[in-house]
Structures are given as structure tokens and as C-alpha cells.
Amino acid sequence: MSPDTKDGATIRVMTKEDYAKVKAFMKDDFYLWEPLCQFSGESVQQQNEEKNDEFHLSMIAQGTCLVAIDENNGGRLVGFVLAGAQFPEDIEQHRVEAEAMEQHTWGRTYRLLSKIEREANIFERFGISKALYSHITSVAKSMRGKGLGSRLAATLMEVGRSKGFPAMVAFCTSFFAARQKEALGMQCIHSLTYADYKDAQGRPIFTPIAPHTMARAMAIRL
Template sequence: MSSNTKDGITIRIMTVEDYKNVKAFMEDDFLLSEPLSQSSGESFHQNKDNGEYLLSMIAQDTCLVALDENNGGRLVGFVMAGAQFPEDTEQHRVEAEAMEQHTWGRIYRLLSKIEREANIFERFGISKALYSHITSVDKAMRGKGLGSRLAATLMEVGRSKGFPVMVAYCTSFFSARQKEALGMQCIHSLTYADYKDAHGQPIFKPAAPHTMVRAMAIKL
């Protein structure tokens, strides 16, 4: 896709050169506002494997950045997304179980569980899907439709690359509501109060209205 600009904000495909800024933005902004990370009280652990995973998505030309042209091209939002195939589901389960007991490890295990239970490949009868992994918008830009623009642009990218379905696992009430407004449907959900550790205690206790994780999907 070519870049598109509206109200001084340009959205374009992310490049490897963008990753340094995106990584800093992710750690300074997204992980402080993402409900599960925010409620954990722990600092974020960016492990090597996750960095390699994100770089592999960038290499597919399926990730996006939003730049404020009125502020020197400052990064004000991004989407990490990439192709997923049926065999990835089991690989993600194995990787999740091997991760340490820190915030990202716990989140990754939850997302792997939702991925298996949503079972999008059998549900839709498809052999690949576009997975919208992380979407983040600068706090100063929220409520202005930028998140919706990023998601809609990603759908366009998915269609242009022949993906039959786009899926996102939303840990935030607001991200799920935004994607629902764009036509995505909740195909599976898990209430945080029902997701418990070996001692019967909820693993995540985010503040309301973030009560569940939702698997959202749309046919492209």
C-alpha cells in the first residue's frame, strides 16, 4: 500500500528502521496502558525471542506506523501484525509454556490459550490468517479515531495480500469495542475472573471495564 495522510497523520508500512522507535514506544506507552500489564505492577520484560518475532512480522510488510507530520514525523501509533498458519498454534503453545513467570510470559500463555480455543482455522475453513498482534496509539492522540484508522488500514493490507480472515485477541474492553465498530465479531472470550492459577486465584485482575479477553475476527 502507499501511505495515506489525514489531518496531518500519515499511516504507512513499517520498516526495520522504524523498529527502534516502535520498541521504545511499546515499552513506554503501550505496556503502561495495556490492562493486563498495567495491573501486574511489574516492569516489562522484552525477551530476545519476542523481538525476533516482531521483526519477522515487519519483514512481511504487514505492520504499520502512524506519524505526526505536524510534529517532525513523530511516531504516534503502530500496529504489529503478521501471517499465521495452523501449525503456529501448537508452536505458540510450546513457546508460551517455556516462558518465565513474568508479566509477558503470563500474557503470552493466556493469548496462546485463547488462540487454541478460538480455533480460527477450523472455524473459518482457512489455511492462513492475518493476526493483528499489537495496536497502540499515543495517549495524546486517543479518542480521535487513529486506532480505527490503523485497524481499517490493516484490513486493506490483508485484502491486498490475499488473507481471507483477520483476527485479534483483545485484552482491552476499548480495543474490542473499536474493532467491533469496524465489523469484527467476537468469536470466543474468557473472563479474567475465571482464568486462575494452581491455587485457584485469578491470574489477572485488571480494572473495570476490562473484564475479559476476546478473540475478534472478520472475513476479508
């Protein structure tokens, strides 16, 4: 993929050398704004950190992750996408991993995403044997509202097509993330309302602020 530059921001494929900056960016720009983490009061990035790093680096090695660089500001990182291949057998593996996780915010989030992943079942629904999974997309606060997130998602679709993926899927916990992907042609194939996702005592496990009322599985054929 050739680098794509617009309004001073260049999007290119992420390398493992980028990961230290991406990880620092996630701490300051992703976890503080992601609806399920935002008011948790926990250091979510430190939860399951070693395995998350391993997972992220495995996706980077596939050449399916992207970074956005601000060419007008010393090459500052202003956005990224972590994405990678997903296969039918991963659904059960993720369920097992989710059930074994601790009762912290990341563990609860992973269990929620695993439930949505099983119920959406893009492989059976689309009749495919692999998909490009858009795991995390984040844009710097200073760059929001300028179309960079949409550019990252659209570029990822191009990467997916070039690598022979028949579809792309994303699990959106944010209303704005889902709306952005819908504008690019992705469809909601499954949703789960936070108010209906409860613990053993009947209490909602997540209570993010409006308009974040549900998590959605968004997908598109490539």
C-alpha cells in the first residue's frame, strides 16, 4: 500500500517500530475516551497488558495495521488502526480466553465482545472462512471531526481487498464509531443494549453515558 496524504496527515502501514508510540497514544487518546473504559476508574491499559501487546504485535506482523502521521507537526502520530485476520475457530478461543479473565474492566469488556462475536457469527452469516477484524481505531482529540477516522477505516478496507479478505468486521462500543462505519457502507449485523447486559444480581454491567447505549457488530463485504 502506498502512503496516502491529505490535509497534512499521511496514512501508511504500521510497523513494529511504531508500536511504542501507538501504545503510548492508546493510553492518552483511546482508553480515556472509549465508553466502557472512560469512567471505570481503573488503569485499563495495564490489564492483560502482556497478552494484549502480543496480540497487537501479531496483527502488525500481518501488514494489516495502519498509522496516521501529521506531516505538519514533526511527524506526530495522530491516529491508528489495529486490525488482523480472524477465522471461525477464533470465536471459541476468544470465549475460553474471556471466561478465564479477571473481573476487571478489560475482562468484562472482552467477555462482552466475545458474546457479540458469537452471536453475530460473521462466518456463518456471510458464508466465509476468514475476515479482516478491525480491532481498535483511535484518532487524536485534536484531529477529530476532520474525517481522519473515516479515512483510516476506508484505507483498511482497501488493505483487506488487496489481501483477499472477503469481508471486514468491527465491534463498536461507541455510538460515534458505529455511525462512522455505517457512513462507509458497513451494516450492523448484531447489537447488544448495555441496559440489557446484566450481572448475576440483575444489574447492568456497563452504564456509559449517552449516546453510547449499545455495542454493535458492523460488517461489510469487501
